[in-house]
Each structure stands twice: as structure tokens, then as C-alpha cells.
Amino acid sequence: MNNATTTVKLLQVDLTDPVTHMDVTKLRVGFVTERDPVEHMKKNSGAERLRLEFRQxxxxxxxxMVSxxxxxxxxxxxxxRNVSVLDPRVLLKSKEVSTRKLTTVLRRLVETGRIEDKCCDEIIREFxxxxxxxxxxASDSFRDFNPQSGRLDEFYQEHLSNKAECRHLWEVVKLVLVLSHGQASVERGFSVNKDVMVENLKEHSLIAQRVIKDRVHSVGGLLNIAYTKELLLSAASARQTYHMYLDDQRRLKQDEEKTQKRKGMMEEITQIKANKKRMEEYIRVLMKSADHNADKAESQxxxxxxxxxxxxxxxxxxKERHLETLERQLTDKLKELKDTP
Structure with a gap:
């Protein structure tokens, strides 16, 4: 484990090798967990074996879990691993390391058909x-970049997109940011949903707000929006549309409740029928055994x-009285199911 000084070496550690494992007696399991076995060992001579088994x-x-x-x-x-080259702080540390990471990224993009290999030399030169x-x-802005609050798309939009001599590099940066967006969180500086998310926001509302934000951004701001007749009519009828949506959701919920109720009743009826069948078989076996014993008494x-x-x-x-109870329950459930809308 001492040799696992890089990400690649850490991923190559053989977890099945006992040499890399900690001594089970030194494994920390928590204060309370440590105390309880000690108290138990005072009362039970075999508790030491149980303690070792628990630690194992x-x-x-x-x-x-680690595997x-x-x-x-x-x-x-x-x-x-190599997309970290887009972290401004990593980019600032070493040109050689950053170039090596970028080369690996370009190689993977070429292998997957995202870019053409003839463009790679030009991209590296632009980098x-x-x-x-x-x-x-602009080293200060690169050094002070905070991934908790800053966004990489905005950062490189400011520092890279307006440079004609780096247009091929900018296309690669945009491609990598788009590829990373689906799996990235706000903390990594890729997500743009942070601007529209609020607490308890439902999926439909989130999607609607995101569509609106993208539209406003695409036209260059609120002042550039064209207020068409269709847009004004849609805004005027928004509340009515919202109430229609609530009515639809209410009906869907009621239908779901009815469906679940009928499903529960059907399961109860199936269970009662199964119990009734078992009871009838049990009664048949009892009566058969009673007749058999009566025949033996007569013959012997x-x-x-x-x-x-x-x-x-x-x-x-x-058991026959119990069977009658089951039959009444079955009759009542069938009647209730019939009356259920």
C-alpha cells in the first residue's frame, strides 16, 4: 500500500492479497462495539472466539465494499483520470503534465470517433x-478557481472561447465538458441545474424552468424575448392549465387507490380460498383416519x-366450524369486491 502513490497505482492494488490487509486484531470497529464484547467476555469464557469472528x-x-x-x-x-487537465489549478502547475494528460484525452477521443486524428497536433500546439x-x-484567476462555486463552462468561455488562435482547443474543451456533464455534480463545476433548482421542486417544474432558462439564454436575455400572441395566450391560461393538471393528478391518484384496493381484496380472497382448500383437505384426512380406526375397532x-x-x-x-367461518369470510369479500367501483 505504501507504493500506491498515484491514482493508477491505487487502482492496481490487489485487495485479495493478505499482505495488504490490516491485522484483524487492530481493526477499529468503534468505541461502543469495542466495549460490549469486553463486558461479554467477563461473563463468557468463549467470547474471545466470537470477538475474533466478528472482527473477521x-x-x-x-x-x-472497497472491491x-x-x-x-x-x-x-x-x-x-486525465480530464483533470481542465481543472485550472492543475493546468497551472505543470505544462508538461498537462500536455501529457491532454494527449491521453485526445487519444481516447480519436479511438471513439469523437475527433479526427489529423487535428490532434494542431490542438496540442494551440494548448x-x-x-x-x-x-x-491570467494566472491569478486560474490559481484562485473554486470548484465549489465556479463553473468550468463559464470559466473557459471567458478565457478561451474568444481566442481565434485556440478555436480547435476550444472545441475539444466543449466536447469534454458536455461528456462530463451527465455524471458531474454542481461541486465539480459542470452542472448548470444549480441555477434553477429549489427545495421540493417536482420533476415537471424543474424541466419547465430549465427549458425556460435555456430559451432566455439562447436569445441573449429577457430583453430580447419576442412576446408573441401564442406566448401571451399561454401565460394568460397558465392558471387554468395548472388547475386542469391538478384535477388530472387527483383522478390518477384516486384510480391508483381504487386499483390498489381491488388488488388487496383479490389477494385476500386468494388467501382465504387457499386456507379453505387446506382446511377441507385436513377435514378429509381426519375423517378418513376416524373411519380407519373405527374399522380396526370393529375387526379387532x-x-x-x-x-x-x-x-x-x-x-x-x-375444523368444520372453522371452515364455515372461512366460507362466510369468502362470501363477504366477494360481495365487497363486487360492490367496489
Missing amino acids: NCKLFLLK KLFEKAPLKYPLV GHFHDHSLMS GQLSFISKSNGLRRAAKE
């Missing part, structure tokens, strides 16, 4: 020019078989 199970759980994290980690993809001139002159002349036969018949009578 904790270790197995951690191994499986799953490694399996699902996006960092195992070279494109994801070198951008790093030597534009980046150095032993009164004990008569006693067994009578006991079985009494049990069958009791």
Missing part, C-alpha cells in the same frame, strides 16, 4: 500557445381404537 466478518465486509467501489469507480477509465501566453497572463374388538376414532371426529367437527 467486519474485515470481509470492508473488503467487499465494489473500485469496480464502479470512474477513475479506472483513462479519459476520466502550448494558450499555456505560455493566455494562462500566464379393541375399545382404544373407538376412543381414537371419536377424538378424530371431534377434531374434524371443530
